[in-house]
Each structure stands twice: as C-alpha cells, then as structure tokens.
Amino acid sequence: DTAVSQTPKYLVTQMGNDKSIKCEQNLGHDTMYWYKQDSKKFLKIMFSYNNKELIINETVPNRFSPKSPDKAHLNLHINSLELGDSAVYFCASSRGDANTGELFFGEGSRLTVL
Amino acid sequence: GDSVTQMEGPVTLSEEAFLTINCTYTATGYPSLFWYVQYPGEGLQLLLKATKADDKGSNKGFEATYRKETTSFHLEKGSVQVSDSAVYFCALSENNNDMRFGAGTRLTVKP
Numbered sequence: 001d002t003a004v005s006q007t008p009k010y011l012v013t014q015m016g017n018d019k020s021i022k023c024e025q026n027l028g029h030d031t032m033y034w035y036k037q038d039s040k041k042f043l044k045i046m047f048s049y050n051n052k053e054l055i056i057n058e059t060v061p062n063r064f065s066p067k068s069p070d071k072a073h074l075n076l077h078i079n080s081l082e083l084g085d086s087a088v089y090f091c092a093s094s095r096g097d098a099n100t101g102e103l104f105f106g107e108g109s110r111l112t113v114l
Numbered sequence: 115g116d117s118v119t120q121m122e123g124p125v126t127l128s129e130e131a132f133l134t135i136n137c138t139y140t141a142t143g144y145p146s147l148f149w150y151v152q153y154p155g156e157g158l159q160l161l162l163k164a165t166k167a168d169d170k171g172s173n174k175g176f177e178a179t180y181r182k183e184t185t186s187f188h189l190e191k192g193s194v195q196v197s198d199s200a201v202y203f204c205a206l207s208e209n210n211n212d213m214r215f216g217a218g219t220r221l222t223v224k225p
Binding site: 004033035040041042043044045048056090092094101102103105106107108 | 146148150152155156157158159160163165201203207212213214215217218220
C-alpha cells in the first residue's frame, strides 16, 4: 500500500485554467504538507495542516487554496494558472510529533503550464 | 528565521570514492537535523537524522554528526556506489510542523 499518494502524477494545462491535485495518506498522521519543487530542485514549503487546521501558510499567491476534508486528505486547488506555476508539487505527512520529525513524501505531481 | 545552507552541486565521483556534502544551519533554538535523499522520479525519503548535539545519524553507509559548535551536519560516505546517484537534501526542524530544506545537492557516481 502506498503511504502517501497524490494524483495526478502528471498534469499539462493551459494558462488561465483551474486545476486540483489530490493527496491522501494512510499512515494515520496528524500533519500534512504541500511543497513546491522548482526546476533547480529547490524545495519550498507552501502549506501545512494539522488535524484539518491550517498552521503554516507561507507567502503563496491566493490563487493557491488548500483544502483538508479530513486529516487523511489535503488537496491543492490552483486558480488562473500561470507559467511560473510549472513545478513538481509534493505532498507529505508526519506524525506531528516533535521527537521524530520524519516527513513521508508522495511521488510528486509534475504540473506543466503552457 | 531558521535556514539550511548546503554545498552547491553537482558533485560527480567515481565509484568507491569518498563523499562529503557540507551542510550548515541557522536556528534560534535546538533543531533536529536530517538528510533526505531523492532518487530520480521519486519523492524525498529520510536517509538519517540527529536530534541533539554530538548525535551521529547513520544509514546505508552514510553518516552525519550534529556539531553545535560549528552549526554543521555534513554528510559522508566512505565508498559511494552508482546506486547512490541522487539529490541529497539537508533539513532542519525545530518543531515537527515546519521542516526547512536546503537547496539540494545532486550526486552522480560513475562506474
């Protein structure tokens, strides 16, 4: 069973469209994250949710809206896509326990905006 | 704020060579330190970690020691293999809800 799964794995779309990426974890973790990885492999946190509540919201355009229907799911919706949104988006989860600190990552969703 | 700086890549080595990837950090408190590895086409996975000063994390022949006096957590391996080719990320966390990553160092090992 995949621990952290995200769909779709690849997404190609036109500028101005709206798209969503879904993420689910079956590890029973309390905390979930979205990270953006650019073409140079730089990894930047976007959002963090703990038990469905937003706890980290970095400086991200408000075109990006995370939604957590329950603590096993954290979806990312992006409005009015721009060329600069092209990247690989990673979902991750953790126990929310300060003693472990281990994040479990999904395989990534590569978004290409044309 | 907390941050991590790691040596720029790419790093290219021959099989069985010694590897060092430098990592230094800035933190207000006492963070836990991590090395993550990303193989081609995959997500990041934890390689090793250390939660307090002088701790040594180790896994798969890789080691890193938490040095508070030099605020460093350098990754080392005595003899690299082709299968170690990947991108390596140094990271820190002062609480589990905010993991900060370095820029990543791409390692290529040639036979």
